[in-house]
Amino acid sequence: xxxxxxxxxxxxxxxxxxxxxxxxxxxxxxxxxxxxxxxxxxxxxxxxxxxxxxxxxxxxxxxxxxxxxxxxxxxxxxxxxxxxxxxxxxxxxxxxxxxxxxxxxxxxxxxxxxxxxxxxxxxxxxxxxxxxxxxxxxxxxxxxxxxxxxxxxxxxxxxxxxxxxxxxxxxxxxxxxxxxxxxxxxxxxxxxxxxxxxxxxxxxxxxxxxxxxxxxxxxxxxxxxxxxxxxxxxxxxxxxxxxxxxxxxxxxxxxxxxxxxxxxxxxxxxxxxxxxxxxxxxxxxxxxxxxxxxxxxxxxxxxxxxxxxxxxxxxxxxxxxxxxxxxxxxxxxxxxxxxxxxxxxxxxxxxxxxxxxxxxxxxxxxxxxxxxxxxxxxxxxxxxxxxxxxxxxxxxxxxxxxxxxxxxxxxxxxxxxxxxxxxxxxxxxxxxxxxxxxxxxxxxxxxxxxxxxxxxxxxxxxxxxxxxxxxxxxxxxxxxxxxxxxxxxxxxxxxxxxxxxxxxxxxxxxxxxxxxxxxxxxxxxxxxxxxxxxxxxxxxxxxxxxxxxxxxxxxxxxxxxxxxxxxxxxxxxxxxxxxxxxxxxxxxxxxxxxxxxxxxxxxxxxxxxxxxxxxxxxxxxxxxxxxxxxxxxxxxxxx
Numbered sequence: 001x002x003x004x005x006x007x008x009x010x011x012x013x014x015x016x017x018x019x020x021x022x023x024x025x026x027x028x029x030x031x032x033x034x035x036x037x038x039x040x041x042x043x044x045x046x047x048x049x050x051x052x053x054x055x056x057x058x059x060x061x062x063x064x065x066x067x068x069x070x071x072x073x074x075x076x077x078x079x080x081x082x083x084x085x086x087x088x089x090x091x092x093x094x095x096x097x098x099x100x101x102x103x104x105x106x107x108x109x110x111x112x113x114x115x116x117x118x119x120x121x122x123x124x125x126x127x128x129x130x131x132x133x134x135x136x137x138x139x140x141x142x143x144x145x146x147x148x149x150x151x152x153x154x155x156x157x158x159x160x161x162x163x164x165x166x167x168x169x170x171x172x173x174x175x176x177x178x179x180x181x182x183x184x185x186x187x188x189x190x191x192x193x194x195x196x197x198x199x200x201x202x203x204x205x206x207x208x209x210x211x212x213x214x215x216x217x218x219x220x221x222x223x224x225x226x227x228x229x230x231x232x233x234x235x236x237x238x239x240x241x242x243x244x245x246x247x248x249x250x251x252x253x254x255x256x257x258x259x260x261x262x263x264x265x266x267x268x269x270x271x272x273x274x275x276x277x278x279x280x281x282x283x284x285x286x287x288x289x290x291x292x293x294x295x296x297x298x299x300x301x302x303x304x305x306x307x308x309x310x311x312x313x314x315x316x317x318x319x320x321x322x323x324x325x326x327x328x329x330x331x332x333x334x335x336x337x338x339x340x341x342x343x344x345x346x347x348x349x350x351x352x353x354x355x356x357x358x359x360x361x362x363x364x365x366x367x368x369x370x371x372x373x374x375x376x377x378x379x380x381x382x383x384x385x386x387x388x389x390x391x392x393x394x395x396x397x398x399x400x401x402x403x404x405x406x407x408x409x410x411x412x413x414x415x416x417x418x419x420x421x422x423x424x425x426x427x428x429x430x431x432x433x434x435x436x437x438x439x440x441x442x443x444x445x446x447x448x449x450x451x452x453x454x455x456x457x458x459x460x461x462x463x464x465x466x467x468x469x470x471x472x473x474x475x476x477x478x479x480x481x482x483x484x485x486x487x488x489x490x491x492x493x494x495x496x497x498x499x500x501x502x503x504x505x506x507x508x509x510x511x512x513x514x515x516x517x518x519x520x521x522x523x524x525x526x527x528x529x530x531x532x533x534x535x536x537x538x539x540x541x542x543x544x545x546x547x548x549x550x551x552x553x554x555x556x557x558x559x560x561x562x563x564x565x566x567x568x569x570x571x572x573x574x575x576x577x578x579x580x581x582x583x584x585x586x587x588x589x590x591x592x593x594x595x596x597x598x599x600x601x602x603x604x605x606x607x608x609x610x611x612x613x614x615x616x617x618x619x620x621x622x623x624x625x626x627x628x629x630x631x632x633x634x635x636x637x638x639x
Contacts, residue, residue, distance in 0.1 A: 005059075006630065010623030012060035016043050017617035019063045024609050031601040035205030037068040038601050039197055068197040069599035075204055076218065078591040079211040083277035085581070085588035086212045090164075090282030092581040094157065095290055095574040101153045102294075102567045109150065109298070110563030112143045113305060117549035123442055124543045128319070128536035133437030140327055144432040147302050151427035154295050155255070161287050162247075162257040168280050169247040169259070172213045176228065176242040179206045183225035184240040191224040200224060210236075214245070215276030231276030234261045234268060251339035252369075252419050256287055290573055292424070293386065296365040297566040299423035302430055304554040304562070306330050307360035309545065315465035316441030316541025317532060323468055324441025324541075331429040333357060333403060335370075336419040341412075351412040355403045355420055361553050362402040365566075368420035370394070370405070372412060380412065382420070443532050444540025446473050446513060451526040456480070457519035460527060464544065467512035475530040478508065480521040487521075 020041045030036040046059040105111050119136040126132050182203055189196040203226055207218050215231040228237040236243055243263050250258040251269075259275055260267040272284040306328035313324035333355045342350045353370060357363075366386035373379040373392055381392035382400055391400050396407040403422040412418065434440065445468065448460040458480075476497065477490040485502035489510055498510055502521060507514035515529070532538050554562035 007624060007627035009058075009060040010620050010627055012046065012062065013620035013623060014617060016041070016061045016063055017613050017620050019043075019066070020613040021610065021617060023066055024606050024613060027601045028603065028606050028610070031603055031606075035201050035208070036601065037070060037197070037201050037204075037599045039066055039068050041065075042067055065194055066197065067195065068200060070200075070204075071595065071598045072220065074591070074595040074598055075207075078588075078595045079208050079216070079218065080277075081584070081588040081591035082208055083211045083215040083281070085584040086279045087215075087277040087282030087285065088577065088581040088584040090279045091286045091290070092574075092577040094161065094283070094286045095570070095577045097160075098154075098157055098290060098294055099570050099574045101150055101157075102563075102570050104567060108563060108567070109143070109146060109301060110560045110567075112139075112146050113301075113559045113563070114549060115139045116143055116309075117546050120442075120542050120546040123440065124539040124546055127442040127539040127542055130437050133440050133442075136440055137432070137434060137437055140434070141432040144328065144430045147298070147427050147430045150298055151295075151430075154291065154298065155428070158255060158287065158291060161283050161291070165257050165259070165280055165283050166247045168213045168278075168283070169245045172210055172236075172280075173242070173244045175206055175210045175213075176237050176244075179203065179210070179226060179228065179237050180240050180242040182206065183237070186225055187223050187239075195224065212278060214278040214280045216278075230261065230270065230274070231281075232270055232274030234270065234274075235263070236261070252417060253336055254339075257284075259284065290570075292367065293365065294566070294570060295427075296367060296386070296424045297562075297569070299426040300363055300365040301554055301559065301562050301566070302330060303357070303363055303423045303426045304360050305548075305559050306426075306430065307357065308548060308551075308553045312541065312545050312548070313441050315445070315468050315544075317443040317445050317535045317538070318441045319438045319443075319536055321443075321532070321535050323445075325434065325439060327432065327434050329429070329431045329433050330426045333423070334421040334425045336421060338417045338419075341416040341418075351408055351410045351416055353408050353412065353418055354406045355422060356406070357402065357422070358399050358404050359402040362555055363423050364401045364555060365423065366401075367424055368400070368422070370412070370418040370420055372414045372416065377414070380407070440542075442542035442545075443535035443538035445469075445532055446529055447532050447538060447540075448478075448515065448527050448529045451528065454521075454525040454527075456522035456525045458517050458521035458525060458527075459519055461516040461518050462543075463529070463540065464507070464514040464516070465512060465541075466509070466514050469512055473511065473513075473531045475528070476510070478510075478515065478527040478529060480523055480525045483522045485521065 023039050023041050027038055041063055042065045043061050044064050046062050102108065106115070116136070116139045119132070119139045123129070123132045123136055182199060186196055186199050186203065189199065191200075203224075207216065207226060207228065210216055210228065216228045216236060217231070219227040219229070221227065225239055226237065227235065227239070230236055234243075236245070243261055246260040246262050246267050247257055248260065250256040258269060259280065260269045272281070272288050275281045275284055310326045310328055313327050316324045318324055335353050335355055337349055337352065344350055364384065364386065366384050369383045369385060370380060371383075373381045376393065379393040381390055382394050382405070383390050384401070391398075394400070394405060396405070398405050401422070403420075405420070444463060445465055446463055448463050450459065475492055477494075478487055479490055480487045480502070487500060487502055487508070488496045489498035491497050500508065502508060502517065507516045509515075513529070515527075549560070550558060553559055557565065
C-alpha cells in the first residue's frame with residue numbers, strides 16, 4: 001500500500017472520529033434542551049480496492065449520516081399522557097375553586113337558611129315584637145345577599161373558563177401555524193436522503209405542546225411531515241396548512257363557551273367529547289358537568305325555599321290584619337332558544353316555548369333540552385340533561401318535574417332546539433322584597449277555641465291555611481255528633497254546611513283550612529273557628545314558617561339536607577378530580593421518562609463515548625503521522 005493510500009485512510013478515520021466527537025459534544029450540550037433527541041453518527045466501510053493477490057485491501061471509512069433516536073410508539077404515548085394530565089389538572093384546579101364557593105356551617109347557604117327559621121321561632125315567641133320582626137327581615141336579606149354572592153362566584157368561574165379556553169385556543173392556533181410552516185421546511189430538505197434532525201425534534205416538540213392544549217393524533221408521512229387531527233378526527237394541520245380552532249359562545253347557551261374548527265371558511269362545531277383531553281378538554285368538561293350542576297343545585301335550593309316561604313307568607317296575616325305579601329323575588333324560569341332555530345324574514349324566532357313553575361318542591365337540579373322527536377314527526381321530546389332521562393311525547397301544557405311546558409302558538413319547527421332552565425337562572429336575581437317589619441305575616445287568618453263544656457280529650461293542634469280565601473273567612477262550628485268521630489260544620493245560623501268523619505292523624509279540611517286535632521272527640525264536643533281578631537297576639541303562621549326547617553321543600557329533602565348534599569357532591573367531584581390528576585400526572589411522568597430513556601441523552605454514556613471517540617481520533621492521527629514518516633523516508637531514498 002502506498003503512503004498516499006495510508007494517509008487517505010488516516011484522514012478518513014480522523015474525519016469519522018471528529019464527526020463522532022462533534023455529535024457527542026452536541027448531545028452533551030443539548031442534554032437539557034426540551035424535545036432534543038440523541039443523535040449518532042452512522043458510518044460504513046469504504047469499498048475495497050481490486051483484488052491484489054494478497055487479498056482485498058480496505059479503503060477506509062465514510063460517514064453515511066447523522067441520525068436521531070426516535071420511537072413513534074413512545075412519542076405517541078407521551079403526547080396522549082400529556083393531554084390526559086393537562087385535562088385532569090385543569091378540571092382539578094377549577095373544582096378546587098368551586099369547592100370554596102360552597103361554604104359549610106353558618107357561612108354557607110344552609111346555615112343562612114337555618115338562621116331564617118330560627119328567627120321565625122323567636123318571632124313566634126313574641127309575634128308583636130318589632131325587634132324580632134326586624135331580625136327576620138335581616139335574615140331574609142342576608143340569605144338573598146349570600147345567594148347572589150354565590151351565584152356571582154359561579155358566573156366568575158364560568159368567565160374564567162371562557163377566558164382560559166380562548167387563551168388556549170390562541171396558543172393552539174399559533175403552534176399549529178408553526179407546525180405547518182415547519183412541515184414546509186422539513187419537506188424542502190429532502191429528508192429521504194438525509195433527515196433534518198433538529199427540525200424533526202422541533203416537529204415532535206410542537207406536537208406535544210399542542211397536545212397539552214387539546215387532544216390530538218399525529219400521522220407522520222413518508223416525507224416526515226406531520227398531520228394532526230383533533231380527537232373527533234377533524235384535521236388541524238395538513239402538510240403546509242393549518243385550520244384554526246374557534247372559541248365562541250355556545251349557540252344553545254350563550255353564557256357557556258363552545259369549540260369549533262374553521263375549514264374552508266365554515267366552522268364545524270366540536271362537542272366536549274370530540275375535544276377529548278388537553279387543557280381545553282378539561283375546562284369544557286368542568287363547564288359541562290361540574291359548573292352546570294353547581295349552578296342548578298343552588299338554583300334548585302333557592303327556588304324551593306323562596307317559593308315555599310312566599311306561599312306560607314301569603315297564607316298568614318300581618319300586624320295590620322292584611323294577607324302577607326311575597327318575601328322574595330327571583331327570576332322566572334327561562335327558555336333559551338338555539339341561535340340556529342328557524343326565524344321569519346325579519347329575523348324573529350318563529351317559535352318561543354315558555355315554562356312555568358307548578359310545584360317548586362319537586363324541581364330537579366337540572367336543565368332540560370326540548371326538541372322535535374326525530375322518530376315521530378310533529379311530536380316533541382324533552383331530555384333531562386343531568387341524567388339523560390327522556391320524556392316523550394311531550395304535549396302542550398305537560399308538567400315535567402314540577403314545571404309546565406307551553407309550546408306556544410307557533411310550534412317548534414323540525415331541527416329547533418331549546419334549553420329549558422327551570423332553576424339554573426334563579427339564584428342570580430334573588431331579592432328580599434319586604435322592608436317593613438309590620439308586613440311579616442306571623443298570624444293565622446283563623447283561630448280555633450274549644451267549647452268549655454267539651455267532655456272529650458280532643459284539642460286543636462293547628463289550623464293550617466291550605467288556600468287563602470280572598471273573600472275572607474266566616475265563623476263556623478265544628479260539632480261532633482257521635483263518639484265515632486262523625487262531625488258537622490255549622491254556620492253562624494247553625495245550618496249544616498259540611499259533614500264527615502274524623503280519622504286520627506288526618507286533618508279535617510274545610511274552606512281551604514286543615515284542622516289538626518289530637519285526642520278523642522266525643523258526641524257533643526264543639527270547636528269554634530273564627531277569623532283572627534288580634535293578629536299581634538297570634539303566632540300560627542310564624543310557627544309554620546319555623547317548621548319549614550324540618551319539611552321536605554327541595555325534591556324530598558329539607559333545605560339543610562339539600563345544601564349538605566350539594567356540598568357533598570362538589571366534594572366528591574373535587575376528590576375524584578384530585579385523584580385523577582395525581583394518577584394522570586404520574587402516568588405522564590412515566591411516559592416522558594420512558595421516551596427520554598429511549599431517545600434522550602444520558603450524560604454518563606456520552607462521557608464514555610467521548611473518551612472512546614477521542615482515542616479513535618488520536619489513533620487516526622497516529623496513522624497520519626506514520627504515513628508522513630513513510631513519505632519523508634521515501635523522499636530521502638529518492639534523493
